[in-house]
Amino acid sequence: MPWRVPPAQKVAGVRPDPYRVWMSEVMLQQTTVAAVKDYFHRFTTRWPTVSDLAAARDEDVMAEWAGLGYYARARNLLKCARVVVAEHDGVFPDTLAGLLKLPGVGPYTAAAVASIAYDLPAVVVDGNVERVMARLHDVHDPLPGSKPLLTDLAEALTPEARPGDYAQAVMDLGATICSPRNPACGICPWRGPCAAQAAGTAAELPKKTPKKPKPTRHGIAYIGRRADGAYLMERRPDKGLLGGMLGWPGADWTEAGAAEHPPIAANWRQVAGEAKHTFTHFHLLLQVRIADLPQGANPESGHFVEAETFRPADLPTVMRKAFDLGFGAFDNVG
Incomplete structure (x- = not known):
């Protein structure tokens, strides 16, 4: 993994x-x-230091993040980078308490940076570690309720020596x-002490509380193209779903049905x-309307993105899906 430093290099002083640990x-x-590797390479090539990222334009960072999902992470990435530069002279705090004060840094991320970057004995618990602990101790209480217990079990095993290597090893094991x-x-190094292996219950752990079925929401994406090839777009509010990302104008997505709310009067088809x-909490079905707009179009909302600067890759996945659906139909609009 490109953000890792092998133990042999650490011995050599690297x-x-x-x-890079925080970014990853x-x-x-x-x-x-697999989904993160290419994004990590692009981000760290374009912004190799936290100072470079802090100086970046919001829209450039959001565009580079497009397709990775959970876009609040990108906004918090910028906020955190700017605090590290403005308040810590471009150096990440080297204590768990200091890391927890950074924007967008919760207990897991703080523990991971403290452990991996600074070799502090912080308890790193992600989904992989939870699964390893549940099986190692044959814990049948379902997640998420069992998370405190699994964290305590993980803490009991966290060593004082090389805690960063240990944290990464357990995550890799999972x-x-x-x-x-x-x-x-059969090839697990913890097979001997694993209680679930002895009980024959490993494959069924960890247990999880059943999730409620996801509802389905409906919406409309209005893709308007001006005579010179510019697209009518809007930047979504910073707070909320797809916050800060470019997208197609349209009304709110609701379970009641798609609401008509075109951004400009036109021959929408x-x-x-x-x-x-599919988002975390719901499925979305998005109808697509397209229209050719006159050169002097004056929309009620949104702004035009010139053809030479428009890149479908800068769109969040759902907006790119709408574009892919509508793009080929423009030649058939009368």
Whole structure:
């Protein structure tokens, strides 16, 4: 992993960069390593230090984050970088208490940075560690209620020596061997003391409280293109879903049905099909309307993004799905 420093390099005096550790941990929240790697490379190439990131334009960072999801993380990334530069001279705090005071840094991220970057004996508990602890101790109480117990069990095993290497090892154990399905117990280094392995219950742990079914919401995306190729877009409010991201104008998404709210009077045409997307708490079905707009169009809301600066890749996934659905239909609009 590009943010890791192997033990052999540490012995040679190479220390983990707290900026890269923090960046990776923020990106990895509810996101897989495979999805994060390319984003991490792009961010750290474009903004190699926390000072570079702090000086970046909000819209550039949000555009670079597009597609990774959970966009509040990108806004907190900027807030945190700017606090580190403004209040800590561009150096991340080297204590758990200091890290916890940074914007967007919760107990897990603070513990990960403290442990991995500064080798402090902080307790790092992610989903992989929870699974390892639940199986190691044969804990049948379901998550999320059992999280405090699993954290206590993880703390009891956290060593004073090389806690950063230990934290990464346990997370890797959960990701590669003690996996959610079909754990490879036969090659696990903790097979001997594992209570769930002895009881034959490893595959069914950790147990989780059943989730409620996700509701389905409906909406409309209005994709208007001006004669010169510019697209009518809006930047969503900083707070809320897809906060700070560019998107297509439209009304709120509701379970009651799609509400008509075009940003400008035009010959809007509905495109066949729907853009389908699943968020954490609901499914979304998005109808797509397209229209050719005159060069002097004056919309009620939103702004035009010139053709030479518009990049579909800068859009969040659901907005890109709507664009992909509507783009090919423009040639058929009368």
